Amino acid sequence: RSESTAGGLFPGLFLACLLVLSVAWPDEAEAIRRDPSGVNVNAQGATTVFITFGDLDEQVPTEAFWCGALIPATPDLGMRCDPSTIFGRLPIRFDQSKLAADRSSFTDIMTIPPSVARRAYQAAARGETSTFFYVRRFVSTRGGPSEFVFVTCRLTGGGARVPLALLDVRLAFSTGQELQAVDRNAVPPEFSATIAYNGTGRLRGRWEVVLPGEEPPSSRDLLTAATLPPEERPLQRRYTELSRFNVFLPPTGQVVLPGPDPESLPDSIDGLYLVLLRVEASDDKEGNSSLANAGAGEGVVHSGAVAGFPLPVLRYYVGATSIQDPGFTLITPLADAELAPGEAWIFSWTVSSVAALYQLEIAGETEEEPLFSALLQQGIATYRAPPWLESRLPGSDFVWRVVALGPDGEKTAETPWRSGRVNR
Numbered sequence: 001r002s003e004s005t006a007g008g009l010f011p012g013l014f015l016a017c018l019l020v021l022s023v024a025w026p027d028e029a030e031a032i033r034r035d036p037s038g039v040n041v042n043a044q045g046a047t048t049v050f051i052t053f054g055d056l057d058e059q060v061p062t063e064a065f066w067c068g069a070l071i072p073a074t075p076d077l078g079m080r081c082d083p084s085t086i087f088g089r090l091p092i093r094f095d096q097s098k099l100a101a102d103r104s105s106f107t108d109i110m111t112i113p114p115s116v117a118r119r120a121y122q123a124a125a126r127g128e129t130s131t132f133f134y135v136r137r138f139v140s141t142r143g144g145p146s147e148f149v150f151v152t153c154r155l156t157g158g159g160a161r162v163p164l165a166l167l168d169v170r171l172a173f174s175t176g177q178e179l180q181a182v183d184r185n186a187v188p189p190e191f192s193a194t195i196a197y198n199g200t201g202r203l204r205g206r207w208e209v210v211l212p213g214e215e216p217p218s219s220r221d222l223l224t225a226a227t228l229p230p231e232e233r234p235l236q237r238r239y240t241e242l243s244r245f246n247v248f249l250p251p252t253g254q255v256v257l258p259g260p261d262p263e264s265l266p267d268s269i270d271g272l273y274l275v276l277l278r279v280e281a282s283d284d285k286e287g288n289s290s291l292a293n294a295g296a297g298e299g300v301v302h303s304g305a306v307a308g309f310p311l312p313v314l315r316y317y318v319g320a321t322s323i324q325d326p327g328f329t330l331i332t333p334l335a336d337a338e339l340a341p342g343e344a345w346i347f348s349w350t351v352s353s354v355a356a357l358y359q360l361e362i363a364g365e366t367e368e369e370p371l372f373s374a375l376l377q378q379g380i381a382t383y384r385a386p387p388w389l390e391s392r393l394p395g396s397d398f399v400w401r402v403v404a405l406g407p408d409g410e411k412t413a414e415t416p417w418r419s420g421r422v423n424r
Contacts, residue, residue: 031077032056032138032149035293039151040286042158042198043121045114048165050226050303051151052289053106054296059138059147061097061106064090066116068123068132070150078148081135085123088116094308098229105296107229110134110151111308120155130155159251163287164199166224166307171277171314179354179406180316182267188316191259193277199286200251201304205279207260208239212271216353219379222310226281226303239276240266267318272353275314279305315354328352328404328413331381338423345385347400351378354412355404362389365397365419396422 034053041047053061066088067081094111112134124130134151156162173180173189182188195203205224210216217237225233243260259275266273284304291297331348339345347360360383361370371392374383398420404413 032059032147033293033295034149034151035290036288037151037293039110039153039163040156040161041112041117041153042162043117043124043155045117045158045198046167047110047112047117047153047158047162047198048167048306048308049110049112049151049163050287050289050301050306051108051110052291052294052296052301053108053136053138053149054104054291054294056104056106056138058103058141058144060099060103060141061108062137062139062146064108064110064134064136066090066112066120066132066134066153068120068128070133070135073146073148076146076148079135079150080137080148081133087119087123087132088113096223096227096308098232100229100231100296105294106138108136109227109306109308112153117155120153124155158198158253160200161286162199163306164197164201164249164282164284164304165287166195166197166279166305168196169277169307169311170194171275171312173314173316178312178314179410179412180314182316182318184267184270184318186267188262188265190262191275191314193257193259194254195257196254197249197305198253199284200249201284202246202282203249203255203257203279203305204244204246204282205277205305206244207242208276208278209242209266210239210274210276211266212269212273214239216274217276217313219310222276222313224279224281224305224307224311226279226287226306227308230301233281236278242275265316270318272315272317274353275316277311277313279307279311281305317354328355328402328415330400330402330415330418333418333420335418336421338421340423341390342387344387345389346382347385347402348382349402349415351381352404352413354406357405357409359403359405360400361403362393362398362400363417364394365399371398390422393422398422 032053033055039049065081065086068085069082070079071082073080096109098107120132132153136149138147171193172178173191175189221237242264249255281302282304283302287303289301291299329350355378358376360374362372363370399417401415401417406412
């Protein structure tokens with residue numbers, strides 16, 4: 001009787017455990033989906049593709065790799081890269097991905113660097129397959145197994161069967177400069193955009209200008225519309241429109257897009273103006289992403305003219321012959337502040353609209369050759385000095401300032417020197 005009871009008990013416990021596991025871990029039908037699941041990529045250069053991942057269940061994306069072969073991800077889910085065939089990892093500077101607000105879907109902008117395409121091409125030339133894989137890992141926030149989701153990349157030329165994507169954009173005046181000083185009542189030089197691209201299709205968009213005093217665009221505002229999730233595209237900040245364009249790009253890989261008539265550029269007030277190239281999303285069959293196939297909703301996301309980087313801007317300054325930014329000032333430390341030795345010294349300043357880089361300079365009280373300098377990217381307006389800086393100072397008194405540098409390293413603005421003292 002006891003054996004009979006035990007024999008009936010253990011199958012029941014086994015079924016109960018299976019039921020718990022089926023609730024705790026997603027089954028194959030509940031796995032993360034993506035669209036497209038396979039894409040054509042340029043074998044001789046970079047490629048950018050818009051990918052939608054859906055059916056996320058308390059999972060967040062992490063790293064992404066390219067590789068030549070897949071192996072089971074056991075004990076995790078899906079197929080992961082064979083470590084012996086990894087071609088590269090998605091660089092942080094190209095990662096324009098965005099998790100949806102409800103965390104149920106994920107927009108991924110897959111930008112394949114030329115180095116990865118070259119390694120994949122070399123592998124194919126050795127007799128391996130002409131396909132490779134992009135693998136994105138998703139980590140469960142509930143303690144479940146990670147899930148690996150792959151997209152197949154097929155090597156082709158950079159022509160009509162590759163998604164329409166911008167690979168490089170350069171804006172310049174006819175003088176070759178990206179920053180131009182313009183006298184009052186004078187017409188700026190003509191300007192254009194030199195664009196390198198993959199695929200073929202229509203390039204649609206507009207030229208806009210940011211007037212002095214207006215809030216400058218963020219890095220997300222400078223992305224092409226096709227690079228953003230559909231819900232974020234209408235939220236890009238708009239400025240004064242100069243003209244529109246709608247041109248067909250043949251599969252030749254490069255085009256020069258002329259700018260609007262320079263006579264249309266405003267010059268009514270003195271100050272710095274920013275000229276923006278705003279590229280809208282176009283219908284490109286090779287780059288379309290089906291939300292239904294990805295389990296992320298209904299409809300198709302058009303991603304023609306996707307780009308893995310913010311577009312550059314042109315600048316022209318009306319008024320004084322030297323380009324300055326009166327709003328560019330130092331914040332902390334305050335003038336004549338005493339800094340405690342052995343503590344972290346933090347320098348901060350306001351953002352300059354004429355800067356591509358900032359150079360923080362610290363000198364002795366005589367303001368001679370700087371004893372220390374640091375370069376920081378635009379958008380970063382604070383710096384924590386290294387602990388050994390104090391030992392570099394010849395005395396207790398010092399001065400510091402910040403210089404705004406343009407795209408070619410030229411000085412565009414600078415703050416006055418500010419004095420400080422080490423309380424030794």
